[in-house]
Amino acid sequence: MAQDVCVIVGAEDRARLAAVVGDRSRALKHVQRARVVLFSAERLSVLEVARRAGLSRPAVWRWQRRFAEEGVDGLLRDKTRPPGKPPLPVATVAKVLALTCAEPPGEVTHWTGRAMAKTVGISRRAVQRIWEAHRLQPHRVRTFKRSNDPAFAEKVEDIVGLYMHPPAHAVVLSIDEKSQIQALDRTQPGLPLKPGKCETMTHDYKRNGTTTLFAALNTLEGTVLGRCMQKHTHREFIRFLNAVEQAVPAGKMIHAIADNYATHKHSKVRAWLARHPRWVFHFTPTSASWINAVENFFSALTRRRLKRGVFRSIVDLQAAINRYIREHNNDPTPFVSTKPAETILAKINRLHVPAE
Numbered sequence: 511m512a513q514d515v516c517v518i519v520g521a522e523d524r525a526r527l528a529a530v531v532g533d534r535s536r537a538l539k540h541v542q543r544a545r546v547v548l549f550s551a552e553r554l555s556v557l558e559v560a561r562r563a564g565l566s567r568p569a570v571w572r573w574q575r576r577f578a579e580e581g582v583d584g585l586l587r588d589k590t591r592p593p594g595k596p597p598l599p600v601a602t603v604a605k606v607l608a609l610t611c612a613e614p615p616g617e618v619t620h621w622t623g624r625a626m627a628k629t630v631g632i633s634r635r636a637v638q639r640i641w642e643a644h645r646l647q648p649h650r651v652r653t654f655k656r657s658n659d660p661a662f663a664e665k666v667e668d669i670v671g672l673y674m675h676p677p678a679h680a681v682v683l684s685i686d687e688k689s690q691i692q693a694l695d696r697t698q699p700g701l702p703l704k705p706g707k708c709e710t711m712t713h714d715y716k717r718n719g720t721t722t723l724f725a726a727l728n729t730l731e732g733t734v735l736g737r738c739m740q741k742h743t744h745r746e747f748i749r750f751l752n753a754v755e756q757a758v759p760a761g762k763m764i765h766a767i768a769d770n771y772a773t774h775k776h777s778k779v780r781a782w783l784a785r786h787p788r789w790v791f792h793f794t795p796t797s798a799s800w801i802n803a804v805e806n807f808f809s810a811l812t813r814r815r816l817k818r819g820v821f822r823s824i825v826d827l828q829a830a831i832n833r834y835i836r837e838h839n840n841d842p843t844p845f846v847s848t849k850p851a852e853t854i855l856a857k858i859n860r861l862h863v864p865a866e
Contacts, residue, residue, distance in 0.1 A: 515578040517550040524548070526582045543585040546573045598636060606630055606640045610648055621648045656858070659795035666851050668792055669767055669801055673847035676730060680763035683754065684727040684804040684845070687771075688811070689742045691831070693718040693821035711818065719824040723811075723831055724750040726766075727804040732842030734807055736835045738828040744776035751782060751789075764789045767803070770796055803845045807838070 519527070530536055530544040542563050549559040550570070560570045576584045606626060614621050615629075623641075627634040641647070659665065676682045695718055700711035722742040726735045735757055739746040758764055768774045770793055783789050794801050815834045821827040 515574050517574050519551040523582050540586055543573045546570050547577045550574055603640055610646050655797045657795045657797040662795045665795045670851040672765055680765055681758050682729045682765045684767045684802050686802055686804045687742050688723045688808045690720050692720050693824050693827035695822050696820055721824055721828055725804055726754050727807055729803055729845040732844040733839045734835055744773050744779050747773050748782050767792045769794050769799055
């Protein structure tokens, strides 16, 4: 393309173009086109017009020709473009959706974009657009476990009631242990995070022993009392209960929420509870550890301190855990349960599919 027209602007057109340039609400593309014509009318070179208008030389030639053919109205109107590819037929989209929600052929576990594209006879990107539009993600899977505890509803109501309406003159503690925390040391030093590259670490590691963290989360205050021990038998659990007993002020009842681990129901633990009448244990339903609030603390500890940590000994691991607990207690956040028991039970019932 080259310049093949001589731009001549009359007084009326010049006024309209000047108004377009001075209109602050005009689209930038309209302002640039008007400037191209006004600069061209001053007999400036194409290179100078392109520099002042902030466009390329082919763009200057294009709008000079458009003005010569259609005037100012042609500058303010975009030409219609030929249509692109026609949309996929409704039957094709329906076939992709039906196949995605059905079992894939052979022994593969799930559909991939390439496999679906090959089966239906469309492009992989077309398959991806259909999946995105209908929020289908065959590459993802979530695990679940429905509790078969016959007293599930009663236990959920009891524990959620403690969270939402704690008894007066009492402390609500969520108690559990995180066992087998490994002190892992990487075989080679990793590389730090930098622009364009994520942090790296070796895939292999050296085991330097394990420890068990016993923790009690005060749901009203958000503070955590934790003890690291080598084992997690009933003996260590009783030692931890003694530590909690000393930390809680006298005269307050202690409502402890715990799971059904055998250590928590050992005969010697029950004997200890009989000697300490201010303690009341509330056991979670089987296969429902998600209702125990201290699990949120364990999750944060794992993600923020343990998963990428490098520990050359058990002592280093325990020191890191203790530092994290202290930092957590310096700025605690009370545990707030926003879902009443009725809402939780209704959601679980909706997700339950009876076996055929």
